[in-house]
Amino acid sequence: MTLAIVIFAVALAVIASDRVDRTKVALVAAGLMVLTQTIDQEHAIEAIDFNTIGLLAGMMLMVRLTEPTGVYTWLAIRAGQLSRGRSLAVVVSLAATTAILSAFLDNLTTMLLIVPITFLLADTLDIDALPLVIIEIIISNIGGTATLIGDPPNIIIAGATDLSFAAFIVNLAPVATFTAVVVTGVLYLGYRKRLQVAPEARARVMDLDARSSIEDADELKRTVPILLATIVVFFFHNALGIEPATVALVGATVMLLTTRQAIEDALSGIEWPTLFFFLGLFVIVGALERTGAIGEVADGIATLTDGNRSAELLGILGVSAVGSAVVDNIPFTTAMIPVVEQLRGDSGDDAYWWVLALGACFGGNATLIAAAANVAAAGMASRAGQPIGFLAFLKAGIPATMISMVIATAYVALRYL
Numbered sequence: 001m002t003l004a005i006v007i008f009a010v011a012l013a014v015i016a017s018d019r020v021d022r023t024k025v026a027l028v029a030a031g032l033m034v035l036t037q038t039i040d041q042e043h044a045i046e047a048i049d050f051n052t053i054g055l056l057a058g059m060m061l062m063v064r065l066t067e068p069t070g071v072y073t074w075l076a077i078r079a080g081q082l083s084r085g086r087s088l089a090v091v092v093s094l095a096a097t098t099a100i101l102s103a104f105l106d107n108l109t110t111m112l113l114i115v116p117i118t119f120l121l122a123d124t125l126d127i128d129a130l131p132l133v134i135i136e137i138i139i140s141n142i143g144g145t146a147t148l149i150g151d152p153p154n155i156i157i158a159g160a161t162d163l164s165f166a167a168f169i170v171n172l173a174p175v176a177t178f179t180a181v182v183v184t185g186v187l188y189l190g191y192r193k194r195l196q197v198a199p200e201a202r203a204r205v206m207d208l209d210a211r212s213s214i215e216d217a218d219e220l221k222r223t224v225p226i227l228l229a230t231i232v233v234f235f236f237h238n239a240l241g242i243e244p245a246t247v248a249l250v251g252a253t254v255m256l257l258t259t260r261q262a263i264e265d266a267l268s269g270i271e272w273p274t275l276f277f278f279l280g281l282f283v284i285v286g287a288l289e290r291t292g293a294i295g296e297v298a299d300g301i302a303t304l305t306d307g308n309r310s311a312e313l314l315g316i317l318g319v320s321a322v323g324s325a326v327v328d329n330i331p332f333t334t335a336m337i338p339v340v341e342q343l344r345g346d347s348g349d350d351a352y353w354w355v356l357a358l359g360a361c362f363g364g365n366a367t368l369i370a371a372a373a374n375v376a377a378a379g380m381a382s383r384a385g386q387p388i389g390f391l392a393f394l395k396a397g398i399p400a401t402m403i404s405m406v407i408a409t410a411y412v413a414l415r416y417l
Contacts, residue, residue, distance in 0.1 A: 001291040016390045023273040026280025039287035047286020051245040058248025059112040064269025070215035076120035077210040085202030087195040095184040099143030107144035107373040115380045126201040131191035145361035146176035153333040153360035175411040274379030285331040294335040320359025325366030351416040362404040368393040
């Protein structure tokens with residue numbers, strides 16, 4: 001356990017320094033975990049969430065195959081024109097779109113779709129794209145909190161319980177909506193100087209002909225309907241009993257069969273460094289879980305709260321936020337499930353699950369590696385030549401998480417205590 005914690009802490013510190021590529025760090029740390037037998041190879045492979053890897057690969061392929069059509073440029077121009085080039089309107093529209101899609105699609109897929117549009121929109125308005133992407137990452141985690149399918153921790157909780165889709169909305173959507181509005185406003189105030197649109201850029205956007213940005217109408221007719229159909233199926237994947245990765249990979253396969261683009265060009269569009277970073281991260285966290293490090297943190301709640309319901313709920317909320325921020329909210333939520341079941345006992349009190357969801361989802365905003373959506377968006381930003389620094393994200397993520405947790409604590413106190 002000690003060795004696992006040391007390797008993880010060193011890897012996290014190196015990633016935070018931004019001096020070494022995070023994918024290299026993750027792969028080296030994962031290799032050390034296996035070589036030192038902190039986790040054996042069989043369990044290292046089991047620790048990898050191939051559903052996340054498949055979802056990423058499939059969506060990256062579809063985004064790459066639809067890019068040459070010019071549809072993303074068209075969307076960026078129309079978004080700029082609808083907002084009339086006003087920075088506040090741009091931020092609000094992107095944040096609202098991100099929150100809604102994250103709630104009813106999932107936040108990881110949402111980031112894969114919206115980040116390319118954001119870079120094009122920022123280029124059109126001649127403003128810094130990174131503040132917009134950071135805001136979208138943070139709002140995607142908050143928006144995803146609202147529903148059963150919006151954020152991986154919620155999916156994990158739903159899989160371990162009999163909680164319904166409607167129950168998630170009733171209990172989590174109100175606080176997620178309010179938090180998204182507040183955090184969007186605060187982040188805009190923090191970034192407003194970097195988002196000022198020059199009058200000439202505003203006029204230039206309004207004069208653009210969005211239709212002229214469609215570069216290949218035939219390819220658009222072949223690929224974009226498949227992308228839209230895939231998104232529709234995402235809404236019903238639970239009812240159909242199909243995993244998100246299957247939906248994405250089937251959609252990508254159908255698109256590969258219909259497109260005229262070479263498969264070599266399509267595969268080059270996959271963010272391979274991001275996928276390998278996830279592979280390394282899953283092994284690292286798997287070692288922490290396998291050695292009992294995550295379990296020790298989670299079990300500490302039971303000792304500290306000493307059976308007091310209010311202390312237990314607030315303890316789960318706080319520890320889940322901190323744990324998810326430091327490790328990753330997917331494995332941490334998995335580790336917390338048995339602890340919450342033990343604390344909840346036979347009471348039938350579902351408030352325990354809601355505080356776990358709030359802590360894990362909101363805590364995913366604290367660092368760049370705390371949630372899958374964060375890592376995916378960071379990978380796309382690096383590919384676009386505008387990498388998001390670990391500390392740069394931290395400056396927005398920590399305040400956003402603190403504001404979110406204050407709101408969540410007040411909500412839990414008013415509704416469940």
